[in-house]
Amino acid sequence: MAATAAIAGLGLTDVGKVYGRSATDFAAEAVRLAAADAGLAITDLDGLLVSPGTKGSPKLSLQKVLGLRDLRLLAEIHALGASPAAMIAAAAQAISSGEATAIACVFADAPLREKGSSREAFGTQRSLPSGFASYHLGIGAITPNLFYAMAARRHFETYGTTSEQLGAIAVGQRGWAAHNPIAQFTKPITLADHQSSPLIADPLHLLDCCLVSNGGAAVIVTSAERARELAQPPVDILGWGQAHPGQIMRQGSNFGLRTGAAVAGPAALRMAGVSVADVDLLELYDSYTFTVLVTLEDYGFCAKGEGGAFVSDGKLGPDGSLPCNTGGGQLSSYYLTGFTPIVEAVVQGRGQAGARQVDKKDVIMVSGSGGVLEHHATLVLSGASA
Amino acid sequence: MNDTATWPPMRRDAKSAEFFEAASRGELAIKKCTDCGRSLAPEAMVCTDCGGSVPAWTSASGAGTLITWTTVHKAPNPVFAPMVPYTVGVVELAEGPWLYARITGEPRAGAALRAEFVHPAEGESYPTWVVTSGQ
Ligand SMILES: [Zn+2]
Numbered sequence: 071m072a073a074t075a076a077i078a079g080l081g082l083t084d085v086g087k088v089y090g091r092s093a094t095d096f097a098a099e100a101v102r103l104a105a106a107d108a109g110l111a112i113t114d115l116d117g118l119l120v121s122p123g124t125k126g127s128p129k130l131s132l133q134k135v136l137g138l139r140d141l142r143l144l145a146e147i148h149a150l151g152a153s154p155a156a157m158i159a160a161a162a163q164a165i166s167s168g169e170a171t172a173i174a175c176v177f178a179d180a181p182l183r184e185k186g187s188s189r190e191a192f193g194t195q196r197s198l199p200s201g202f203a204s205y206h207l208g209i210g211a212i213t214p215n216l217f218y219a220m221a222a223r224r225h226f227e228t229y230g231t232t233s234e235q236l237g238a239i240a241v242g243q244r245g246w247a248a249h250n251p252i253a254q255f256t257k258p259i260t261l262a263d264h265q266s267s268p269l270i271a272d273p274l275h276l277l278d279c280c281l282v283s284n285g286g287a288a289v290i291v292t293s294a295e296r297a298r299e300l301a302q303p304p305v306d307i308l309g310w311g312q313a314h315p316g317q318i319m320r321q322g323s324n325f326g327l328r329t330g331a332a333v334a335g336p337a338a339l340r341m342a343g344v345s346v347a348d349v350d351l352l353e354l355y356d357s358y359t360f361t362v363l364v365t366l367e368d369y370g371f372c373a374k375g376e377g378g379a380f381v382s383d384g385k386l387g388p389d390g391s392l393p394c395n396t397g398g399g400q401l402s403s404y405y406l407t408g409f410t411p412i413v414e415a416v417v418q419g420r421g422q423a424g425a426r427q428v429d430k431k432d433v434i435m436v437s438g439s440g441g442v443l444e445h446h447a448t449l450v451l452s453g454a455s456a
Numbered sequence: 457m458n459d460t461a462t463w464p465p466m467r468r469d470a471k472s473a474e475f476f477e478a479a480s481r482g483e484l485a486i487k488k489c490t491d492c493g494r495s496l497a498p499e500a501m502v503c504t505d506c507g508g509s510v511p512a513w514t515s516a517s518g519a520g521t522l523i524t525w526t527t528v529h530k531a532p533n534p535v536f537a538p539m540v541p542y543t544v545g546v547v548e549l550a551e552g553p554w555l556y557a558r559i560t561g562e563p564r565a566g567a568a569l570r571a572e573f574v575h576p577a578e579g580e581s582y583p584t585w586v587v588t589s590g591q
């Protein structure tokens with residue numbers, strides 16, 4: 071299909087162990103960078119979509135921080151790791167309907183504090199909860215690591231998936247990260263390194279888990295037509311979809327086996343008028359290696375249960391046949407939830423990825439996932455005209 | 457797991473009082489939909505089958521099977537440093553609902569589990585699950 075909306079600007083602040091700035095500070099800088107990147111003045115924006123970080127900021131008040139006036143679209147969109155893709159889909163719809171003409175979509179977070187470890191950034195319990203929350207805390211069932219580990223374990227037991235197969239994903243992404251100047255971890259790793267990295271929550275090793283980062287990212291969405299007159303090569307928005315299955319905790323639940331990607335992915339591809347066979351490049355949400363594996367299955371790149379065998383030949387890495395998470399992803403480069411894959415999709419779609427640039431970028435499939443595989447959003451982008 | 461370590465104490469609130477009160481008697485309380493009869497998790501405020509909004513408390517047998525689990529090696533919070541490694545998992549109760557639970561014994565997919573009750577010095581009593589057999 072011919073795209074009606076496109077990504078015309080990209081703003082990425084310093085990311086990682088960057089201290090002394092709030093999530094709102096990062097968000098404001100990301101929007102300014104994105105507007106400048108597109109060749110727009112900040113006053114050209116008539117739409118702003120904001121996704122808050124772990125502490126609840128940035129908020130709607132980002133409008134005032136940026137001094138934006140007379141906006142025709144302003145909202146917080148909060149679907150956890152699916153938020154960035156959901157914001158861009160909402161922006162594309164607003165562009166298509168004519169509701170607004172230049173919309174900034176932004177996410178920022180600042181969970182890390184100086185001298186604090188990543189674990190403390192998300193894991194500190196200052197006051198003890200009561201009720202069922204105190205039951206979960208009291209049995210030690212807290213933090214995403216444990217719940218993703220239980221999801222992965224169920225997949226392992228059901229389909230025979232192995233830790234070495236997850237390791238192939240980590241190794242491939244680190245291979246890509248070596249060519250990304252802003253990646254935090256660029257030293258190549260082997261499968262043996264993955265296997266000998268400490269167990270966090272069995273079966274997940276340290277090298278199965280994403281980083282924690284401070285920083286912010288934003289894009290400017292405008293019409294595909296206008297994007298072609300602006301400063302950067304346009305990245306067209308061809309399709310999108312969301313799925314929130316509402317996993318139930320009872321007999322028959324798909325927990326760990328099937329996610330919303332199985333609905334959102336095909337819907338986005340259908341809207342774009344393409345199939346998985348047409349996908350040149352994948353930028354998949356990678357909170358954990360397992361998230362990538364189950365998303366590949368749900369999107370239909372391989373049959374359900376065959377994700378482990380599918381990735382084990384290294385096809386996702388720099389020398390493989392299906393480039394995936396070409397910036398190193400959240401495992402190796404930096405963690406800005408659903409914006410990490412989107413930023414890399416835009417850079418690749420424009421043909422600006424330098425040593426890691428892929429040859430074909432006509433169809434780029436991007437995922438965002440939130441909660442413990444509970445919320446999913448997909449984008450299908452194209453750098454065909456870039 | 458170090459048995460002398462102190463797990464964070466549990467505290468009842470209005471929505472969980474019956475669950476913890478039953479645990480103090482050595483019983484497992486879950487919910488049941490008053491409209492369709494479906495057994496529901498203790499936390500359930502609505503029925504996920506029929507949408508019924510008035511689940512009532514009922515007793516469960518305490519028998520279950522192990523759906524999935526993780527053995528935790530890196531303490532998710534410094535509080536748990538003395539307890540690692542410990543195992544938590546998802547128990548499918550014989551009545552159908554799933555619960556997150558602490559597991560003792562050798563975990564295996566489909567293993568039969570039996571509820572036992574912990575009565576700590578501080579905080580509420582609560583159920584844990586023991587592996588009784590493999591399949
Ligand atoms: Zn019911």
